[in-house]
Amino acid sequence: MIEVDEEVPARRADRTGASQHVRIVLVDDHAIVRHGLRSILEREDDLQVVGEAATAAEALAVVARTRPHIVLLDLKLSSGDDTEGLVLCEELTRQHPDLGVLVLTTFLDGGLVVDAIHRGARGYVVKDVDTTELVSSIRAVARRESSFDSRSAAAMVQSMNAPASGPSLTERELNVLRELARGLSNRDIGSKLFISETTVKFHVRNIMRKLAAASRAEAVYEASKRGLI
Template identity: 40%
Template sequence: MITVMLVDDHPVVRAGLRGMLEVEADITVVAEAGSGAEALALATIHRPQLVLMDLRMPGGDGVEATRALRETLPEIAVVMLTTYDDDAEILRAVAAGAAGYLLKDATSDELAEAVRAASRGETVLARAVAGRLVRQVREPPATTTLSARELEVLRHVAAGATNAEVGRALFISEATVKTHLVRIFGKLEVTDRTAAVTTAMARGLLTPGAG
């Protein structure tokens, strides 16, 4: 059972999210919070596996709450769930330790699959978010490539390593690994780890059996 905490300052939004998630046999909502400060307090008590975090709330920023939560309880994954798809906000959230960035127009199936993926240690991005990152980092097709560090990260991902394992192997933080993955997703025009690996292999950027 995947345990989830909902963080949003609008009770009606939390009620809607709870309804969407609790029809899933493997997901249960164990707590709700209306602010970042409340989220930190309740997370300490309930220890959910994953937090769905609103980006902007009165009296606190979701990104800062994510950073504080990850520093205090690093075993808890945090996925931003917001109406804002600004490039800078996306990168801020990932750099703060968020495992993903979803938009509130996600379907119930998309939300449930994102929760499952994030609970496995994967980075998840809404398609619209991935599309914005593509436009941000896209280069002409003939010259599109990955940096040496991005290739190192992807080789470890191809070998089945989690973000934390990649970070330990490369002596970088897990947040930095996630930032690299976001940029990799954007350059390769994909939305998940598996597609990144297969696309990189198809383009000759990564050889089968890498890692």
């Protein structure tokens, strides 16, 4: 269900540098996360949460209605797709060119950071970032600056500096890939590596994307050709 606050006109900054309300929409499929973020952000005098959404369709509707300055966006908006937020990011920034999208997610991968920026995001932070850094990132994006926490920035630089001749797989992705080559299911891989089945699916999708593979078997074949396993 879309949650929208009654629209309150934003206080625009004047030429003297007076502060303004930064209007924010929260997009996350977990209500408890949205409510926690709201309670944290609304402690700040200059931040105002004007709406919430759990799905891409809801997000598009609430953004169109409330016209926020910032969308705080999770990449995973459903159990079936770990990166649905990337598609939403691209659509939001296409429809609203002045909108600042700040990705707030549990997924840390250089390729995802770069992809998010290519799709219009102005920043990328992981969910365990401290409150002060999150608030600073929101304010930076509101000023039309880019903002990344230290780990996201490092992952992005590593991804961008990877040799063009081959894909850059993380250590975790290589571990998942080795188990794929042994024919293990997602559930069995998760049990062996002590990670959730959902996380395994996320890594498998990333592996397939990086290897330009259409299937798990093709990913293993491509990895074998490149000497990755």
